[in-house]
Amino acid sequence: SQQGEEDPQALSIQEGENATMNCSYKTSINNLQWYRQNSGRGLVHLILIRSNEREKHSGRLRVTLDTSKKSSSLLITASRAADTASYFCATAVIQGAQKLVFGQGTRLTINP
Amino acid sequence: NAGVTQTPKFQVLKTGQSMTLQCAQDMNHEYMSWYRQDPGMGLRLIHYSVGAGITDQGEVPNGYNVSRSTTEDFPLRLLSAAPSQTSVYFCASRVPGGGSTEAFFGQGTRLTVV
Numbered sequence: 001s002q003q004g005e006e007d008p009q010a011l012s013i014q015e016g017e018n019a020t021m022n023c024s025y026k027t028s029i030n031n032l033q034w035y036r037q038n039s040g041r042g043l044v045h046l047i048l049i050r051s052n053e054r055e056k057h058s059g060r061l062r063v064t065l066d067t068s069k070k071s072s073s074l075l076i077t078a079s080r081a082a083d084t085a086s087y088f089c090a091t092a093v094i095q096g097a098q099k100l101v102f103g104q105g106t107r108l109t110i111n112p
Numbered sequence: 113n114a115g116v117t118q119t120p121k122f123q124v125l126k127t128g129q130s131m132t133l134q135c136a137q138d139m140n141h142e143y144m145s146w147y148r149q150d151p152g153m154g155l156r157l158i159h160y161s162v163g164a165g166i167t168d169q170g171e172v173p174n175g176y177n178v179s180r181s182t183t184e185d186f187p188l189r190l191l192s193a194a195p196s197q198t199s200v201y202f203c204a205s206r207v208p209g210g211g212s213t214e215a216f217f218g219q220g221t222r223l224t225v226v
Contacts, residue, residue, distance in 0.1 A: 004154075033214065042116075042202060042217035043155075088154060090215075099170065100204075100215055102147070104154035 004103030012109040021106040023089030030092040118218035135203030144186040148199040
């Protein structure tokens with residue numbers, strides 16, 4: 001079964017608004033990563049947060065991690081049309097840390 | 113650098129046919145993986161390799177074989193294609209680091225089995 005599950009499955013907002021996506025996972029992790037996938041393309045790494053970190057920023061991205069709740073959130077501020085894509089969380093579990101296990105993704109649509 | 117290169121980009125097979133999906137990376141990454149992506153299922157790990165000569169099964173290995181004779185190449189073989197293997201296949205690579213490194217993905221192979 002999937003380690004990570006994103007919520008919501010789909011999100012549609014107006015350009016300029018903030019977008020928040022959530023990821024829950026089941027087992028203890030080494031780190032959690034977020035990826036973006038444009039339609040018909042491969043995945044592109046966005047940001048990595050380690051299990052001993054609680055928050056991380058990269059440009060307009062803010063990621064939080066709550067290991068007690070086994071959850072993470074990705075916030076995209078001041079959204080742009082180019083942010084339209086699917087976003088996936090991926091966990092590197094402690095057991096078998098060579099594997100990255102992906103969630104089902106959130107489809108984000110930014111309306112102009 | 114080309115990064116991770118997958119070939120072919122599209123393929124149609126008849127049930128029972130065999131084929132090999134190619135994956136090559138030029139970043140000298142030891143770790144390579146194959147995923148399949150189906151609607152509503154996200155990416156599921158098929159097989160992975162932590163170095164030349166070493167492979168292991170992922171979440172959905174049945175019907176697929178892999179080998180890793182060189183650091184650069186990690187081909188995925190379908191021995192007898194089935195309609196359930198219709199999917200988009202992604203190859204990924206990354207450097208060692210206990211999982212604490214980003215993965216680089218190819219552009220995918222869209223496979224249809226009829």
